[in-house]
Amino acid sequence: MIPVKDISKFDFESVDIDPFWNVGSEKEFKMHRIHAYPAKFPAFITTKALEYANTQGYGVTKIADVFCGCGTSAFEAKRNDIDFWGCDINPVATLITKVKSRQYQKTKLEDYLAAILKFYRENPIIECYSTAPERLQYWYRDRQFNELAHLKHAIINSTPIDSDYRLFFFCAFSNILKPTSVWLTKSIKPQVDPLKQPADVISSFESQCDFMMAANQEIDNLGDANSEIITASFLASEVQAPKVDMIITSPPYVTSYEYADLHQLSSLWLDYVDDFRELREGAIGSLYHDYNFNRELKRLNNTGTKIVTWLLDQYKPKARSVAKYFLDMQKVAKKSADMLNSNGLAIFVIGNTEYKGVRIDNAKHLAESMMDAGFREISVTKRKISKKILTPYRDERGKFTTNAGGRKVYSEEFILLGRK
Ligand SMILES: C[S@@+](CC[C@H](N)C(=O)[O-])C[C@H]1O[C@@H](n2cnc3c(N)ncnc32)[C@H](O)[C@@H]1O
The missing domain is CATH 3.40.50.150 (Vaccinia Virus protein VP39)
Structure with a gap:
């Protein structure tokens, strides 16, 4: 110094x-x-x-x-x-900071994730792209938009309102929003990549949750x-x-x-x-x-x-x-x-x-x-x-x-x- x-x-x-x-x-x-x-x-x-x-x-x-x-x-x-x-x-x-600042019970995370995936698979995906806000239409193709809207609905339906567990899954959801859109990868200026193949919504969410759950398990006691x-x-x-x-x-x-x-x-x-x-x-x-x-x-x-x-x-x-x-x-x-x-x-x-x-x-x-x-x-x-x-x-x-x-x-x- x-x-x-x-x-x-x-x-x-x-x-x-x-x-x-x-x-x-x-x-x-x-x-x-x-x-x-x-x-x-x-x-x-x-x-x-x-x-x-x-x-x-x-x-x-x-x-x-x-x-x-x-x-x-x-x-x-x-x-x-x-x-x-x-x-x-x-x-x-x-949102990210709150999620990082607490430890979650492993079994609860597993149960909520299972409930989200069950809801996602057992309910029909609604065609709502045409009614999406203009700004989101700009960033998404219709398939990924509809699947993301359905996934968000599944999270809300399967986790307690205002709970830290809902925040955990919102954080996972938030981190897959760019890969599943046409946002130019790694760009620090928002711009569309017209050639991009957006990532698959549900498999991105599952691997994101797996990673976050492993991160939660890595710490013995916070x-x-x-x-x-x-x-x-x-x-x-x-x-x-x-x-x-x-x-x-x-x-x-x-x-x-x-x-x-x-x-x-x-x-x-x-x-x-x-x-x-x-x-x-x-x-x-x-x-x-x-x-x-x-x-x-x-x-x-x-x-x-x-x-x-x-x-x-x-x-x-x-x-x-x-x-x-x-x-x-x-x-x-x-x-x-x-x-x-x-x-x-x-x-x-x-x-x-x-x-x-x-x-x-x-x-x-x-x-x-x-x-x-x-x-x-x-x-x-x-x-x-x-x-x-x-x-x-x-x-x-x-x-x-x-x-x-x-x-x-x-x-x-x-x-x-x-x-x-
Ligand atoms: C360099 S980043 C901090 C990164 C952080 N150290 C980390 O490891 O993630 C600066 C942060 O300042 C925040 N920021 C900008 N203006 C602010 C303000 N008026 N009050 C509080 N935060 C602000 C930005 O949102 C951004 O997250």
Whole structure:
């Protein structure tokens, strides 16, 4: 860990990679792979953070992840018998996190699955594609749509209302929605693949359930630590975060992923919204925002002001999005400081990005925001994301490319640490 003192002179890119934060000491549990999720961090980051806190003499009994995503830290907290508070604006994220945060009875899962499959096989599949919402018609061929609607009906009919067991099977359902659609596989931008052969609905669901049930069996005893998971913007004034000893989180990046767009199939199928675009509101790092740019600009810290000023010359819409992101992250630093017990630790995992040759120094901006929010002893280390990225840019459609005209994707990220 390198102390960050004079922020104006500190060059984050020159920080060395620290082996401590690069490799986990144990195999990742299957539970971490029950549902696809963009930009999740490796599970060992949470265990390393707990280990680090331990060696520094901080007693940690409750942790929070204020951007909990698919629940990586939630599961690790539970496994380590530590209370957890998590928050994410994306209802698909909190669905996965809730499922990961509890253990299910094997026989009950088997019985419910048998009941779902029996209902599915013994009842006729209704032809309802023609009445489907337009957006879902866009993503599905009629056969897969009808079968998915029937499967959803089978889950609702066979599991207790409002139960964790229903959530388990909804999570399984959610993870087969892309393979059974015409969504271009592995694309981070929603686009149709006209040549795609959608996967078979019921066999995808059965293998997904088998995998999730094996993941549930892999853990002997998850312990009885408390987990509270809420679906809301961390910055919303009505979100009253509890006091915790440690925050471990990876914030969104600016304009990298539109989580609402990426999870539109799950949000629509699971009736979280009628129009998935509503879920863009309040998402940090989104391209969609409505705020008074000229008035808010003066609230940016020095690092933010410098970067936004560079961008303003040539790329005004991009500058507005980056400014909004920085302003939000300044509030995140402040709200995070407020929720920590005294001496508590905040650990942010964050990477830099680049746009048309301008480095968007998220790490430096966040370090300055942490200083302004009253954090002490801010330090940083760097970790490698993957062994080697041969195609380090993304093109306009979100695909990896070697063309340097695109958006640069770094193969390293920073771990920023601060103490209350
Ligand atoms: C990099 S991901 C976190 C991934 C997570 N560490 C994991 O392992 O799955 C960032 C998350 O921030 C969430 N997010 C964006 N804006 C938010 C907001 N205002 N409040 C809470 N969560 C938000 C996104 O939905 C996304 O899940």
